[in-house]
Amino acid sequence: DAKTTQPNSMESNEEEPVHLPCNHSTISGTDYIHWYRQLPSQGPEYVIHGLTSNVNNRMASLAIAEDRKSSTLILHRATLRDAAVYYCILRDGNYGQNFVFGPGTRLSVLP
Amino acid sequence: EAGVAQSPRYKIIEKRQSVAFWCNPISGHATLYWYQQILGQGPKLLIQFQNNGVVDDSQLPKDRFSAERLKGVDSTLKIQPAKLEDSAVYLCASRPNLGGLQETQYFGPGTRLLVL
DSSP: OOOOBOOSEEEEETTSOEEEEEEOTTOOTTEEEEEEEEOTTSOOEEEEEESSSOEEOSSOEEEEOTTSSEEEEEESSOOGGGOEEEEEEEEETTTTOOOOOOOOEEEEEEO | OOOOEEEOSEEEEOTTOOEEEEEEOOTTOOEEEEEEEOTTSOOEEEEEEETTEEEEOTTSOTTTEEEEOTTSSOEEEEESSOOGGGOEEEEEEEEOOSSOTTOOOEEOOOEEEEEO
């Protein structure tokens, strides 16, 4: 399975943008980049995913480097509710491999 | 749309006892997963079902863990006998099978197990 590397923890102030990085230097051409987050005492929830182009949805934006060896999840205005563990996961679109979760990044949002 | 339901939410047992967890996926979702999440780690896949058949159980400790999805809807995960290291949150997730390989997984709230 292709591996991802994320910082263990990050801090942000409320209502400021947050950029969560993910390195995936061994990514293959058919690997999709998925982001999930896990709020306290809940199961993970889908945030966003992409292949090559930058992606936007109501929750966040995903910026993918041109060489696809790294990506950044962008929360445009952090709220206290965004405090969670964020997971960056690669999944092969051709072979439908299952998700392999790393330890993720624990995001703290300060009021 | 109702989410993935799991019960119980919490369970405390002594080592060597048995325990079972139940999961009801989102209606119409063909694929069902059981994950184990140890404190401070990401979820680890235990088993994947497609309808009532097992697709992947390579990481399921089969000497003590078993799972079934007899009618292709709800599922049960059992541990017998439990060990201290089985203390974890057990998450169930489901996914529609619409043909796209990048489909989203929907997770339940999990069952928190403590083995004493």
